Amino acid sequence: MGITERKEREKEQRREDILDAAERVFRDKGLAAATMDEIAEHAELGKSTLYLYYKSKEDLYLAVTMRGGEHLYEMLKAAASTGEPSVKRVWNMGEAYLAYFNQYRHYFQMYYFLENSQLHSQVSPEMSELCALADQKIWGVVVSTIQEAIDEGLFEKDVVPIQAAVMFWSNCNGLMRQMDRQDAYWEKALNINLEETMQKGNMLLMEGMMTQKGRLEFEKAMNQQQTNREKEET
Amino acid sequence: MGITERKEREKEQRREDILDAAERVFRDKGLAAATMDEIAEHAELGKSTLYLYYKSKEDLYLAVTMRGGEHLYEMLKAAASTGEPSVKRVWNMGEAYLAYFNQYRHYFQMYYFLENSQLHSQVSPEMSELCALADQKIWGVVVSTIQEAIDEGLFEKDVVPIQAAVMFWSNCNGLMRQMDRQDAYWEKALNINLEETMQKGNMLLMEGMMTQKGRLEFEKAMNQQQTNREKEET
DNA sequence: TCACGTACTGACTACCAGTCGTTAAATAAT
DNA sequence: ATTATTTAACGACTGGTAGTCAGTACGTGA
CATH class of the missing domain: 1.10.357.10 (Tetracycline Repressor, domain 2)
Structure with missing residues (x-):
């Protein structure tokens, strides 16, 4: 059964989606002025969800880097x-x-x-x-x-x-x-x-x-x- | 009368005192982790007093720089x-x-x-x-x-x-x-x-x-x- | 149909930069 | 000597943000 694999893919996709949103916001505002709320909004997710994928704002920033x-x-x-x-x-x-x-x-x-x-x-x-x-x-x-x-x-x-x-x-x-x-x-x-x-x-x-x-x-x-x-x- | 001059000197001294305190805190913690409250405490002043001498935390940081x-x-x-x-x-x-x-x-x-x-x-x-x-x-x-x-x-x-x-x-x-x-x-x-x-x-x-x-x-x-x-x- | 695990969330906390109305003291005017 | 005025300082407050957590909704497997 490929359910585990599908879920794995979906999870990876979420990580990428979040990265896309973060890239856009960080690009526009820089690290300091960007907020996790704004990134979450762009990713169409709750802020707390971001923290399931990245441990901190800085980690997310480095992932984009x-x-x-x-x-x-x-x-x-x-x-x-x-x-x-x-x-x-x-x-x-x-x-x-x-x-x-x-x-x-x-x-x-x-x-x-x-x-x-x-x-x-x-x-x-x-x-x-x-x-x-x-x-x-x-x-x-x-x-x-x-x-x-x-x-x-x-x-x-x-x-x-x-x-x-x-x-x-x-x-x-x-x-x-x-x-x-x-x-x-x-x-x-x-x-x-x-x-x-x-x-x-x-x-x-x-x-x-x-x-x-x-x-x-x-x-x-x-x-x-x-x-x-x-x-x-x- | 040298009152204005004395006040001017005292004001300048305060600026230096604040700078001393800021330098110490910034040196120990860096810009992000340093807080204006801590700098104020080291300078033995209220936080709001700092803002009478420097317009923002970043300004103060640059003054030390x-x-x-x-x-x-x-x-x-x-x-x-x-x-x-x-x-x-x-x-x-x-x-x-x-x-x-x-x-x-x-x-x-x-x-x-x-x-x-x-x-x-x-x-x-x-x-x-x-x-x-x-x-x-x-x-x-x-x-x-x-x-x-x-x-x-x-x-x-x-x-x-x-x-x-x-x-x-x-x-x-x-x-x-x-x-x-x-x-x-x-x-x-x-x-x-x-x-x-x-x-x-x-x-x-x-x-x-x-x-x-x-x-x-x-x-x-x-x-x-x-x-x-x-x-x-x- | 029910029990379970997973992905997700909204409300909350702690914290901090910066503001504002007030106070106390020093100086000037009467 | 007394009152008015200016100045320096402050404590309490606001707005905003990173990060947390208890709870919910839903897909999965029994």
Whole structure:
């Protein structure tokens, strides 16, 4: 009898429905201003029902955040699987992160919460664990691509993959934060394009990591991409 | 008659007393878990009195944050005024930011709030303005030192000071966030020292900005510092 | 038809930011 | 010296929210 299975599916569906409602409300109002009552209303459920599926408002918030993490993971994986040389694919991932930021800004913003552990008092250990795993999955894509570049002699042998990864992340993330907060100010008052700045930063980091061979491969791949784009335009 | 002046001083003193109490409570509990009642108790005042001096809990929090900003400003200014070559002083400021992080961790953590504009709904425009000014003061120190380095031909002419500054900031800040959140994990599980990583990142950025002359000056200044330290130890 | 378990709920509690009418004390005016 | 006025402070209150819990409705299996 498939009753247990059906019930399992239905339960899973409820979890998703609640997540949909929560995503909408959190997106519109942010964590602090969103209320569980409002989420419940959108989900067409009583507030107390939400607590049967998620242990706290913060847990629910993180569950939505992890949806965003899944998107990022997919985009990074795609960027790391183009068949281009590894150095170019490392670069691609910076661009993919930027695309993620532009396409899924609200998910990006949710990471503010994840990164501030002072706010995690209401987060269940289980959810913390899930987040840590999702996090590792994402780092994994970046690290393994950098490792490839080292193995192929395109990055210097003394580059430490996870260390390089956190440097790229730090540069990208910091710049995107500025974009998120006051892109207009940088553009108008300071005449600085932050997207370009981010690319410049990644470039400087890569320059310091690549071998001579890596630099050649990278330049070739960039030119190749340029040519392909021009072809597509005709 | 100095009555008005005395009252003015007393009022200012109250503001400081409240700030002291708030700093203690915020430091121990963070923004969310701290309550205005508790701050009032520490300040030996009624809760409603706090609202005569600060418009909201968030305003009070930012006022404490700005105290921290003042410390950072002083430390950066000191690092930028050692009489060493400008390139070395740019480097110093990264080290100073790190020292600030280690010495005033609780202030550093308060910036999480400042950087998340989603949480600013209760912040008064006046306080926002004050924060923006304090922010600019800090950027100013960094930018002008980088400008010196360019003028002296130690950084390449095509370096844009404010752009370089935001790159350094981004690298430092991102790494410190990781240190703050899970330094132990990086150290033990991944065998990565994040302070070194931060320095390495700054170094890569500088390498990409310095002229040949700048590299020589920088190396000389670093050796000089090393020698001085060895002397001090004897 | 009845007993049981499950999913769900509305009413409730505890708590907290922020407000308001009042009080007490210091200062100014008479 | 006495009264009026301004100022600083406060306690009691409001509105709103996260999270709880006793109870209900309904599908399932006997």
